[in-house]
Each structure stands twice: as C-alpha cells, then as structure tokens.
Amino acid sequence: QSDDALELTDSSPIKIGDSADMQIYHDGTDSFVTNAQGGLKLATETSGIAVTIGHTTSETTVADNLTTTGNLSVGGNFDVTGTIDFSDAAITNAGDIQLDSITGDGDTDTAITFSGSNVITVKAANANQITFNDGSILPVTDNDIDLGSSSYELKNVYVDGVTYTDAIGFGTVVMELPVADGSDGQVLETDGSGNLDWVSVT
16 A cells, blocks of 8 residues: 555456456466457557557567557558469559569469569469570570561551561461571572572672
C-alpha cells in the first residue's frame, strides 16, 4: 500500500470475467495479456483517437495473420519473406520496382526474368525463348523463333546495317540465296528458272 501499487509475484495473474477468460500477468521474463473467449480488442471506442503499439526504437511482432481494414502507411522498409497476394488488385503510383522475375498469374509457364547480368529473358511454354542483351535481341535456341507470321505481319522493317538471311520470300515465292565465292564484283541475278545466283560483273 505504501508503494501506491497492486503488487503480484511472477506468474500471479489478474483474472477478469466470470470464467477468468482474460488474464494479465508477468512470468518473470515476459508480460502477457491473454484472452480465451471472444475478441481481444486494443482500441478506443471513440473515432479519431490514436492507438500506439511499440516504440520508435522497439520491434513489434505479429505472430499470426494481420488484417488491416483501413490504409497501411510504412515509414521505413517493408521487407517480406513470404508471398504478397494482391488478389488481382491494381498497383498504382509505383516508383522503381526491383524484381528478380515476373511470372504470369493465369499462366505460370510464361515469365520475364532479370538475371542481374544485363540480360532479360522471356519465357513461354515453360521454356526460355528470347533474351534482351546489351546491344542485341537473341533467340535462346538457334533457328527457333519466328518474327511475325503469315497471319500477323510486321508493317515496315528498317535496318541500318547488314542483313543476313538464307532465303527471301516474295509473296508466296521463296528464293534460296546462294553462297558467294568471295570474288570481287559479284552481283545477284536470276537465271532462266527464276533462281538467284551470284554473277561476276566485269
């Protein structure tokens, strides 16, 4: 009584409720507020009054699921070791996002991977298809990727440099390109059958 306090020994709880459903006690190491029935509310019943949990230099641990019905503001880093599920909600007003990869939601066989070595890899059908490199766009497997199709054609192609190809198609006609022998003054001409061949111009 002289301390103006209710003093209890370790692990001696204050029991509240007809069935002692709520208890408050200290076990000599940690402090506990336990509840066996209904919800445990740490709240004010008046709107606009703030509730503070923790301190600016302390750690607050949520050991189970956390549901926030209002807005969540994070002043420091937001580190997640598990999975973030946005339930198909949109992410808006985002700044720089640093990712290892992006995988399709409805189709997990598609992905974009950022390797960290200046290479971006696009995957489809659960296989890597194309890589974007420093100065080049390359298929992962030689002679495997089409650029456009007979039904979905590209419009115009502008190339400032040399184009290497095995054949040229004009409409439905495909003309195989012969290999030049390296002689000076050679040009491509068609023979009587419409095939291309290298001819030396003197």
